[in-house]
Amino acid sequence: MPISNGGHCARTGFVDCIVALGLILKVTMSNPDGFVDLSPIELHSDGSFSDEVGIGAWAFVVPTLHLNGVGSEVGKTAARFELLAVLHGLEAITAAGNDGRPVRVFSDCDSTVAAIERLCSGLPLKRPEAYADRADLLPQLQAVLAGRSVQVTRYKSGRLEHQHCHRTALGKLREEVAKDPKIRHRIVLARLESRLDQLVGERGVVLSRLEKLDDEISIAQLEIQALGLSMRNIGGEPASDRVSTCEAPA
Numbered sequence: 001m002p003i004s005n006g007g008h009c010a011r012t013g014f015v016d017c018i019v020a021l022g023l024i025l026k027v028t029m030s031n032p033d034g035f036v037d038l039s040p041i042e043l044h045s046d047g048s049f050s051d052e053v054g055i056g057a058w059a060f061v062v063p064t065l066h067l068n069g070v071g072s073e074v075g076k077t078a079a080r081f082e083l084l085a086v087l088h089g090l091e092a093i094t095a096a097g098n099d100g101r102p103v104r105v106f107s108d109c110d111s112t113v114a115a116i117e118r119l120c121s122g123l124p125l126k127r128p129e130a131y132a133d134r135a136d137l138l139p140q141l142q143a144v145l146a147g148r149s150v151q152v153t154r155y156k157s158g159r160l161e162h163q164h165c166h167r168t169a170l171g172k173l174r175e176e177v178a179k180d181p182k183i184r185h186r187i188v189l190a191r192l193e194s195r196l197d198q199l200v201g202e203r204g205v206v207l208s209r210l211e212k213l214d215d216e217i218s219i220a221q222l223e224i225q226a227l228g229l230s231m232r233n234i235g236g237e238p239a240s241d242r243v244s245t246c247e248a249p250a
Contacts, residue, residue, distance in 0.1 A: 040104040040151070041065060043089040046165035047081030047109070048173045052190035053183050055176055056081035059168035060089035061161055067092045070168050072176045077133045082109035085165065086116070087137060090144045102149035106162065116152040119145055 041064050049056035057072040058081045069088050075081060086105055093103060107113055111130065118125050119142050125131060131138060155162055177183050 038101055039064075040102045041093055041098060042104050042106065042161070043086065043093065044106045044159070044161035044165055045082070045085035045089050046107075046162060046169050047078060047083075047085050048166070048169040049075065049078035049081050050173060050177070050187070051078075052187045053177065055173065055183070056084075057169045057172035057176070058082075058085035058088065059165045059172065060085045060092070061165055061168075062089060062093060063161060065093065065096055065098065067096060068168075070172050072172050075133070079109055079111050080134050080137070081169070082107060082112045083115070083134050083137055083141070085169070086112055087141050087144065090141075090150075094144060094148075102151065105150060105152040106155055106159070107152065108155040108162065110154065113152050113154045115141070116145070116150065120150050120152075 041062060043060060043062050045058070045060040047056060047058045054074055054076060055072060056075045056078065057070065059068070059070040061068040067089075069092055071084075071088065073084075086107055089105075090103065105116060107116075115125060115131065115134075115138070119138075125138075128135075177187065
């Protein structure tokens with residue numbers, strides 16, 4: 001019996017060694033250095049939006065994992081598409097099976113950066129009303145952030161990855177506009193209406209200035225007349241006869 005038990009333990013230990021060796025080989029093949037990679041995964045994102053037609057686009061890139069994505073949809077603000085870019089990027093990282101590695105998000109949107117910082121800290125948003133256009137996205141963002149180490153950084157200078165996201169999102173938006181004649185007409189109409197509003201505003205400024213000039217002309221005429229009468233009373237002659245020729249425009 002002792003020999004039998006010893007043999008069983010030896011066989012069990014041998015099997016365990018084989019299993020462990022298999023795991024080591026698996027890790028080594030996936031990572032030649034033999035170490036688990038826990039370096040941060042960089043997520044770069046950007047959004048583009050046209051308030052003239054209410055359509056926007058988003059794009060993200062994760063260089064380390066060779067992931068990228070782009071999409072477009074109807075929306076109301078540019079900030080919504082900035083958040084969509086980050087959200088889709090985080091979902092893509094999770095789907096790729098990289099739950100253990102920390103993520104570093106890069107965004108040029110202040111409100112997106114603030115939202116991620118607050119949610120990662122377990123704190124409520126400072127001004128929830130400012131996120132009314134993205135209220136439906138916040139639960140999704142909170143879910144994808146849960147259980148993951150995420151750091152967010154505000155872009156301070158142009159990086160190639162961000163420029164790529166910017167061009168991709170803008171290109172997607174232009175693509176959506178180009179394939180729909182109705183959208184193109186809406187853009188032209190919106191621009192003409194904006195120009196008309198600008199011209200009306202400029203005319204109002206000019207008319208207001210003309211009214212002030214009329215008042216100044218009237219005051220100058222009265223001052224000239226008063227000075228002329230004063231000179232006659234003291235026996236002098238008026239310096240000019242502009243009082244009779246200077247009239248306010250009709």
